[in-house]
Amino acid sequence: MNTRQAKNVLADFHRLELGTFPTPLHQVKNIQKKTGSRFPLYIKRDDLTGLGAGGNKIRNLEYLLGDAVRKKADVVIASGKCQSNLCALAVSACNKANLDCIIIHNDVRPERMEGNQLLNVLSGADMRYIGDMPDHEREAYVEEFCRELENQGRHPYLIKNGASTALGSLGYVQAVVELCDQCGAQELQLDHLFVPGGNGGLAAGAIFGAALTGAPFHVHVVTVEHEKAELEEILSGFLGELQQLTGQLEGFCFEKLYTVHEEYRGEGWGRPTKESVDQIYDLAKEEGIFIEKVYTSKTLYGMVDSVENGTVNGSACYLHSGGFGALFTQF
Ligand SMILES: Cc1ncc(COP(=O)(O)O)c(C=O)c1O
Structure with a gap:
């Protein structure tokens, strides 16, 4: 081909x-x-x-957010550690695409906002910190979080596995x-x-x-x-x-x-x-x-x-x- x-x-x-x-x-x-x-x-x-x-994750997000828009999602959920490149790029991508975005970090809130955390702050990101825990526990938490949003009448689109x-x-x-x-x-x-x-x-x-x-x-x-x-x-x-x-x-x-x-x-x-x-x-x-x-x-x-x-x-x-x-x- x-x-x-x-x-x-x-x-x-x-x-x-x-x-x-x-x-x-x-x-x-x-x-x-x-x-x-x-x-x-x-x-x-x-x-x-x-x-x-x-x-790299901008390329993934083009397809995932395309899917989110097609499915009429009204909020995008991404998760990862504080310095997650995917989380910061999801914030920027959602800002550009006029989509609400919530970021869930399996970390404690850092004292100093630096690196990707600083970019998130500058981007006005809605960041939630759920404490240090393994990624699989974070994923389970995020699934539950999405169900709660659905119960409130929202249409979340979950970005899984770091957009991979x-x-x-x-x-x-x-x-x-x-x-x-x-x-x-x-x-x-x-x-x-x-x-x-x-x-x-x-x-x-x-x-x-x-x-x-x-x-x-x-x-x-x-x-x-x-x-x-x-x-x-x-x-x-x-x-x-x-x-x-x-x-x-x-x-x-x-x-x-x-x-x-x-x-x-x-x-x-x-x-x-x-x-x-x-x-x-x-x-x-x-x-x-x-x-x-x-x-x-x-x-x-x-x-x-x-x-x-x-x-x-x-x-x-x-x-x-x-x-x-x-x-x-x-x-
Ligand atoms: C800068 C950077 N390069 C490479 C990768 C790896 O991509 P993948 O998880 O699709 O293997 C990531 C994943 O987070 C990344 O942030």
Whole structure:
């Protein structure tokens, strides 16, 4: 299938235009020089999605809020830790779309409003703090909260799992369509694409998009949260849901299109490694681009290390998924 046909598949879904697309695709020549790669290295600037502090979840929110509007929701509920990028972007997206939004944080109210909390305050967000608790308990609380709103006659739309749902990940199917079009327009050959794997929605969308468009590149998923086998299972679940949702690629074997890398994860979510922190300084010093500790620096290290150790031999692109808001609380 070519990108025009893939766009027809996506056109069946109601999408709100919230971000600024396409995001830039450009070379990172100083990083390439540092790695000694013979092949060009690129960056896809999804930190510049054009709303709030930018980042990947704007793409998910375009589809999810499109669904919310179609279902005539009158309030959007998002939840996460205080520094959740998704929560801050949901606030900005709802403000732009004229939707009410309530944010539920499984944290205590911080004494100082910084990073994404500051952005939320500036955006006039309705933030509720339910105390520190595991994510699954927060999700249960939020479900109950939505039922109460319904009993009061409201129509809440719940953003689940940090916007990493099959519908939300259509945003990354679209990102790959966009990337393929950019490669065509810039006449560049891309062999490898490096993306982060958190809850897996971004990666699943990218893999499905690569399958749908017949993209020439291999997708490298750098897990920053789950163990390899666990993330592979999550991805396979998402890919099955995307097949159902779109009615496309039935029986397709996705495994050959991607690799999950566990070796850059360190001790798990939010626990940086020395090498990943080095990337933050390197990218700022070499290219004037900022990344953060949880998602983007580990993913960049995945690409840099794979190029340096020769497991990746060809041109490669790093997908910068944003997270700028959280950076200011990480040092
Ligand atoms: C900046 C950033 N990058 C990457 C991700 C990972 O996306 P996913 O959860 O879809 O794997 C997230 C998720 O919150 C994020 O905030």
